[in-house]
Amino acid sequence: MGHLEDSLDQCIKCNVCMTACPVAAVSEDFPGPKVVGPQAQRFRHADQPIPDASVDYCSGCRVCNEVCPTGVRIAEINARARAALVAAQGQPLRNRIIARAGLVGRLSSGPHAPLLNIGLGLRPVRWAMEHVIQIHRDAPLPAASRHTFRHWFHQRGQRHGLRQIVYYHGCSTQYYEPWVGQAAVAVLEHNGFEVIVPDQKCCGLPLLSNGDFVNAKRYHVYNVAQLLPYVRQGIPVVGTSTSCTLTIKEEAPELLDLASQEVADVAAHTYDIFEFLRSLADQGELRTDFRAIRRTLPYHPPCQLRAHRIGVPVLDVLGLIPGLRIVESQAACCGIAGTYGLKREKYPIAMAVGEPLFQFIRTSGSELALCDSETCRWQISHATGIRTKHPIEILAEAYGLYPS
Structure with missing residues (x-):
């Protein structure tokens, strides 16, 4: 080490x-x-x-x-x-809970999700959470979904394409925002790919961020084992969470000293979805049958995206859509940092850190903001009251595959 x-x-x-x-x-x-x-x-x-x-x-x-x-x-x-x-x-109970994103998601999603979401919106419940497990009463907790992304994917049946691609959906798409995965699948299939969704666990970033390297290593080793057979066939892996893809590509291997060839091979063939789509555009292989979207939208490239060191591929790809103007935020950070801003003692820090971004969004005059990171989106909406979307949803809309 x-x-x-x-x-x-x-x-x-x-x-x-x-x-x-x-x-x-x-x-x-x-x-x-x-x-x-x-x-x-x-x-x-x-x-x-x-x-x-x-x-x-x-x-x-x-x-x-x-x-x-x-x-x-x-x-x-x-x-x-x-x-x-x-x-x-040791770890406080709160950190052990919020670091297990997959377990919390499984317990939260399903037919009971609407009742759970209502319960978590009640101030007495949030007050109790703050005092019992020290999650701040105003922290931006996402709403769980009645149906998971994988349920939707398997219900619709497999769609064949000329080429194959693996989709790593991560916990947020699986349990909270399945529509992000649906948009990603629609865009990839529109570009001729057969989308494969293998078994997968949480990427382990919440565990790494909360100091639980033992369980993070277990998750990463499992994910590598699931993705490796596809990578060895030359099938790329893409993800819509910049945090998840960075963890697979770099953060887990480096922090955990995982230097095997298997880990390196999976890392080398994993891409943020807009990184991958930009490479298609550079090769003249990205479909550009876009409908015009005459809007100006603020966009925040999150910290984890910048850590990829790939520039800002969202600007390059969405810049191909007629009429669409994207205004990039220059703010350093939204403040949430995954689970950091959920914690009672750190919530005020997270809000203060994100204030320059919130001000940028508020003064944009837009009713919609874009960001690649799920926790950043939740933080932005929480602080500003403005809707947020993953940029892949805008791309799917431009293809006519997704409602505006």
Whole structure:
């Protein structure tokens, strides 16, 4: 587990990360990425490996990594320090619950979902949650779906195409936003692909973010085993959650030191869906039979997308739609950071971090905003009252495959 920690020797103490960190800018509880990252890591050793608890206030947004001029893996150093903290001190019940996105989703979705959603909207229930398990009473909890994405996919039957592609839907599409997966499948099939949906578990990012590396490794190994047979046949894997695809491509392998050829092969053939669609467009293989959409929409490229280091493929692909104008947010982060902003002590920080983005959305004059990340979408809608969609829904609409 040394290569990430070794990068701390490249730290030149320039303090660029300290200036850019959105959490340190709004909270005194987090002294900054340099302080808890490379600086503190030098003093952690076998006799005293437990880090200061302030490292748990790092949201993992990776802004520090983006701005570091020497390539120090600050966010990853902090994530491993948090895991050491959890290993030494244990995890609160709240973190064990919210880190298991797949289990929570399975328990939430189904015929009982409408009643559950009503219950979770009641202020006395939210007050009790805040005081019993320390999930903030105003935290943006998603509404569970009556029907899962996989139920819809299997009910409709398999559609054949000239080429095959694997879809990794993730927990949010499976249990909360099945329409995102439906739009993705429609777009891929419209472009001649037969979509395969293999068995899969949560990508493990909520577990990684909450310091549970043991279970995150178990999930990642399982997903690699499910995806590898397709990858070995030359079938690409795409996902609509930038967080999930980043976890498969980079975050889990690096944080967990999973360096097998199998893990590397799956990582190398996994793509964010707009990254993949842009590659089709570059090769002249993307269908462009678009209907005009005469709208101007604000768009936020989330932190996890920027961590892919692939530019902003949504702008490139949606830019092909006649009449559509996308205005890109320059905000650093929405603040939610997956499960970070759900926590009672971190919710005010998350809202303060996201305020520049919320202001951008509010003043856009649009009744709709776009973002690739599910938790960012929920956070934006929670803070602004404005509807949010995944950009794939707009692409499906332009193809005439999806309602406006």
